[in-house]
Amino acid sequence: MTATLDEQDLQQGFEDVIAADQRIEPRDWMPEAYRKTLVRQIAQHAHSEIIGMQPEGNWILRAPSLRRKAILLAKVQDEAGHGMYLYAAAETLGVDREELTEKLISGRQKYSSIFNYPTLSYADVGVIGWLVDGAAICNQVPLCRCSYGPYARAMIRICKEESFHQRQGYELLLAMVNGTDAQREMVQESTNRFWWPSLMMFGPPDADSPNTSQSMGWGIKRHTNDELRQRFVDMTVPQAEALGITLPDPDLRWNAERGHYDFSEPDWSELKAVISGSGPCNAQRLAHRRRAHEDGAWVRDAAAAYAAKHGGSR
Amino acid sequence: MSGHATQGDHDATNAYRSLADSISHDDPGWAFGTGVEDVQAEITSPVPDGVDPAELAEYCLMLGDDALICSQRLAEWVSNAPELEEEVALANIALDLLGQARVLLARAGHVEGAGRDEDALAYLRPEPGFRNVALAELPDGLDFGRAIARLLVFSAWRLALLNRLLDSRDPVVAAVAAKGVKELAYHRDYAARWTLRLGDGTAESHRRVQAALDAVWPHVGELFRTSDVERALVEAGVAVDPAELRGEVDEVLDEVLARATLTRPTAPPAGTIGGRGGREGLHTEHLGHVLAELQSLARQHPGATW
Numbered sequence: 086m087t088a089t090l091d092e093q094d095l096q097q098g099f100e101d102v103i104a105a106d107q108r109i110e111p112r113d114w115m116p117e118a119y120r121k122t123l124v125r126q127i128a129q130h131a132h133s134e135i136i137g138m139q140p141e142g143n144w145i146l147r148a149p150s151l152r153r154k155a156i157l158l159a160k161v162q163d164e165a166g167h168g169m170y171l172y173a174a175a176e177t178l179g180v181d182r183e184e185l186t187e188k189l190i191s192g193r194q195k196y197s198s199i200f201n202y203p204t205l206s207y208a209d210v211g212v213i214g215w216l217v218d219g220a221a222i223c224n225q226v227p228l229c230r231c232s233y234g235p236y237a238r239a240m241i242r243i244c245k246e247e248s249f250h251q252r253q254g255y256e257l258l259l260a261m262v263n264g265t266d267a268q269r270e271m272v273q274e275s276t277n278r279f280w281w282p283s284l285m286m287f288g289p290p291d292a293d294s295p296n297t298s299q300s301m302g303w304g305i306k307r308h309t310n311d312e313l314r315q316r317f318v319d320m321t322v323p324q325a326e327a328l329g330i331t332l333p334d335p336d337l338r339w340n341a342e343r344g345h346y347d348f349s350e351p352d353w354s355e356l357k358a359v360i361s362g363s364g365p366c367n368a369q370r371l372a373h374r375r376r377a378h379e380d381g382a383w384v385r386d387a388a389a390a391y392a393a394k395h396g397g398s399r
Numbered sequence: 400m401s402g403h404a405t406q407g408d409h410d411a412t413n414a415y416r417s418l419a420d421s422i423s424h425d426d427p428g429w430a431f432g433t434g435v436e437d438v439q440a441e442i443t444s445p446v447p448d449g450v451d452p453a454e455l456a457e458y459c460l461m462l463g464d465d466a467l468i469c470s471q472r473l474a475e476w477v478s479n480a481p482e483l484e485e486e487v488a489l490a491n492i493a494l495d496l497l498g499q500a501r502v503l504l505a506r507a508g509h510v511e512g513a514g515r516d517e518d519a520l521a522y523l524r525p526e527p528g529f530r531n532v533a534l535a536e537l538p539d540g541l542d543f544g545r546a547i548a549r550l551l552v553f554s555a556w557r558l559a560l561l562n563r564l565l566d567s568r569d570p571v572v573a574a575v576a577a578k579g580v581k582e583l584a585y586h587r588d589y590a591a592r593w594t595l596r597l598g599d600g601t602a603e604s605h606r607r608v609q610a611a612l613d614a615v616w617p618h619v620g621e622l623f624r625t626s627d628v629e630r631a632l633v634e635a636g637v638a639v640d641p642a643e644l645r646g647e648v649d650e651v652l653d654e655v656l657a658r659a660t661l662t663r664p665t666a667p668p669a670g671t672i673g674g675r676g677g678r679e680g681l682h683t684e685h686l687g688h689v690l691a692e693l694q695s696l697a698r699q700h701p702g703a704t705w
Contacts, residue, residue: 380543
């Protein structure tokens with residue numbers, strides 16, 4: 086291969102594809118930094134699905150009706166499925182699931198900070214569906230148009246299921262606010278806890294988000310953190326009104342001039358603390374994942390040994 | 400932008416917009432994937448002629464409680480499975496069994512005629528009201544070998560049972576059987592495949608799955624014991640005599656164990672209390688803990704709907 090000249094052609098070809106808003110596919114040439122950014126982002130997303138099974142899984146065994154149990158179990162199962170598609174998308178970039186899992190459990194790769202908060206009542210199941218899945222949808226819908234084909238395609242499927250989960254969560258909350266006083270209080274209390282962490286899911290303010298412009302240039306990201314956060318607030322306020330609950334921000338109000346709701350700044354020092362490992366549940370979540378992975382080693386070894394003896398992968 | 404992207408974008412955005420629409424609690428869409436909506440029978444079908452409603456209710460509880468308690472045990476695996484494929488599979492099996500349980504408990508409540516629905520039966524009965532076999536309630540300690548050993552025996556037995564209930568005179572039991580045989584065939588296949596991998600995998604996995612089989616084996620005998628209610632309902636064309644299943648189940652288990660290089664355990668059956676067991680409401684110490692967890696939240700909020 087005649088390196089330098091080819092390299093320039095390849096770079097130009099890549100940039101043309103991005104400029105034309107077309108897709109990069111696994112066999113296409115791509116700059117190493119683009120590949121690394123995607124691996125990091127897709128892995129973090131996959132890890133979030135898997136770690137996210139823990140806070141919601143916390144209530145499956147205690148779900149207060151059999152219908153709610155079935156809905157929650159199916160939802161958490163979907164999250165495992167999302168993790169599978171996303172790890173598979175990452176694998177098209179030359180990494181494998183085992184390697185990424187090792188990076189997760191050794192703390193070298195992150196997952197969404199929201200899952201470092203505990204689920205303390207059944208209302209949390211509904212509020213996670215409504216606010217957390219709602220915020221995730223705002224973040225993820227634009228990824229269906231991401232420049233990397235396998236990631237974009239995985240996101241299309243995931244977004245469909247996420248929007249279903251979001252509706253189910255909201256429907257649980259509707260049932261609860263129409264129920265007993267205790268149930269209504271649970272919904273309000275849960276919303277109070279999850280509102281600010283949900284706003285933090287969009288990441289730091291644009292001024293403190295150094296990677297955003299490169300990711301937007303590459304067509305990996307389509308909107309800034311603050312744009313998505315505003316969109317989420319604008320969508321959520323009428324939904325909270327429909328539930329008859331109060332979002333815990335005294336400065337939240339409609340700004341007719343901007344055509345958007347004004348809202349307070351989240352406490353960014355809390356986000357920094359959670360991201361750097363000292364949120365309420367960071368240690369618990371990672372220890373749980375590590376324990377499950379290590380406890381399963383003998384099973385994975387057995388499957389590999391059996392496949393080696395009998396041919397076929399599984 | 401490709402056609403795919405437009406489609407995905409549109410759908411997800413639409414789902415958001417639809418939140419503003421009125422949301423009906425009866426919308427079957429909400430229960431999507433929960434396995435209940437596709438059983439083709441009316442819970443409220445009349446009790447077949449010549450069948451004692453109290454006995455039919457009790458029989459539906461037996462079949463329903465086996466599924467409910469086994470499902471609860473499988474659900475303990477969520478976020479604990481050895482691999483993501485197993486997360487999905489174990490949750491799937493738990494969902495299938497939960498779906499069977501819901502229909503059967505609803506049927507039990509209907510024919511009993513005391514106004515109890517599936518949730519009243521699942522959440523408000525104390526231990527002696529449950530009619531499941533001990534095998535369903537045993538803890539597995541999140542040992543995958545134990546989970547597979549129990550699932551292998553349970554699914555081989557329940558598949559044989561449901562196969563014979565396809566022409567039950569109770570239309571709801573027959574409908575659960577019709578849907579359940581397809582589900583159980585998958586559960587049994589899944590458990591059998593893992594039994595082969597673990598039995599004929601590494602020395603460690605062989606040792607562990609053999610120990611797991613040894614641990615569940617004392618509870619196999621109960622599966623084939625005929626209770627008075629079953630005996631009466633066999634006469635009425637509603638139930639199956641579980642004693643008749645033994646040959647078929649043994650044959651399946653022997654074949655799987657042989658291919659997995661495992662030894663059929665010789666442990667004697669666990670003792671009973673005056674001949675009574677799970678079918679008569681006498682359980683192991685484990686069921687109380689399963690129910691304490693399952694029922695705790697529902698019992699904290701009497702009269703609440705969710």
